[in-house]
Amino acid sequence: MTIGEYVQRQAGVDKRGGEPLSPRTKAGYLTATRTFFRDCQEWEWIPRRFDPVRALATPRSVAALIGPNPRVIADGIWAKLLWAGLNVDPEDFPTNTYGLCYPIELIRAVTLTWLFSGLRRDEIARLRMGCIRWQHDGFPIPGDSDEVLAWDAVCLLDVPTHKTGTSFTKPVDPLLGKAIEAWQELRPQQPKMLDRKTGEQVDFLFAHRAKRLAKTYINTAVIPSLCRKASVPTADVRGNITSHRARSTIASQLYNAKEPMTLFELQAWLGHRSPESTQHYAKITPSTLTKAYTEAGYFARNVRTVEVLLDRDAITSGAGANGEPWQYYDLGHGLCSYSFFEQCQHRMACARCDFYTPKESTRSQLVEAKANLQRMLVSIPLTEEERAAVDDGQSALDRLLERLAEVATPAGPTPNELRAEPRRPLPLTVRSPPDPTDRKCC
Secondary structure, eight states: OBTTTTOSOOTTOTTTTTSBOOHHHHHHHHHHHHHHHHHHHHTTSSOOOSOHHHHTOOOHHHHTTOOOOOOOOOHHHHHHHHHHHHTOOGGGSOEETTEESSOHHHHHHHHHHHHHSOOOHHHHHTOBTTOEEEEETTEEOOSOHHHHHTTTOEEEEEEOSOSSSOOEEEEEOHHHHHHHHHHHHHOOOOOOEEETTTTEEEOBSSEETTEEOOTTHIIIIIHHHHHHHHTOOSEETTEEOOHHHHHHHHHHHHHTSSSOOOHHHHHHHHTOSSHHHHTTTOOOOHHHHHHHHHHHTHHHHHEEEEEEEEEHHHHHTTTTTTTOOOEEEEOSSEEEOOTTGGGOTTSSSOOOOTTEEETTSHHHHHHHTOSSEEEEEEEEEOOHHHHHHHHHOHHHHHHHHHHTTTSOOTTSSOHHHHHHSOOOOOOOOOOOOOOTTOGGGO
16 A cells, blocks of 8 residues: 555645555554454444454564654754744744734744743643743742843743643743743733633633634744744755654753753653653664763773783794793783783782792893883783672672682692792891901901
């Protein structure tokens, strides 16, 4: 089935006519058909001969193609729209015989609400008088916006009952609060009107001449005017720029900011009942994903680099082939001359075997003082216990030492045997008493 097939109304499908149906549309048609046959069976219009849920289930191949796909506006285009919204002029919007259809203060407030609040168009049209509040450190601040901004206050927006939940409050930019308060001061007294969603008589914020703002005003007037002022097209690769795409764009930018909002914080800011709904709006950008992957340190977690000293004189003279040490692994506290250091089980907890040379020893100083030394870095993969010793600290290192206590070192003895061996006493030099006949003693 293709777009425009088996339909009577062709308006809006002339450009896409003949294209294949999207997976979401296919699933919607199957859902409607299942519901139809299920109701016919429940109302006993037809006999129950099959199960609509099983017979008309959405195929896996179609369901696998359905997933979150927020139609985010590109950052460059969105930045231009923000600039145009912050600099709106009366000549930017369509007029009638008597001038602007709405006062410029109302237009400016509606424009900034669309650009900064992340609300649906129905929620914007149903905002009520007094929806802006100012707080500082959790306490309300009375006064106009110019006074409260000096307190470094937070602007809060009261959102009425909406599509999926009850009313809630969210923080917004102070610029939006100032624009709404500017319109509230000039808004003429108007009668209360019926809110069809709640059945209440309320004072709508965006109302003029006893008529509330049309829900289509943003799509038909605000967005085309901003695109014209910013010199950007009204459509991009993801389709037409609509009022609901701003909601996805703002949510994705908050989710990918330098100090991003968590998924649950973004859920509360958007007013969703479930985080699954929020996932359809928040999209991780490739740059954010690349930064997170880099900071995770996957390669560095599994591989550590150790500095190696290569004695080029020992290599060129052939002494290395005769068994003389020619490479030394720098352990920080000493040098290890074991050629297969990456295979040594004691590399993270050196047992000070015969291959070990302390840094303070004369031999180590002689090695580092050689002129013909080449310093290199070698990458060594670490086991789980060794990674824990590096990441977790002394407690993990103590566990590693305990496990390796009876494991033989490259020189042969175990760490316990090395600790049990008596230390070799240093040779003592006995000095004879001075000769009184020696003239040097006088």
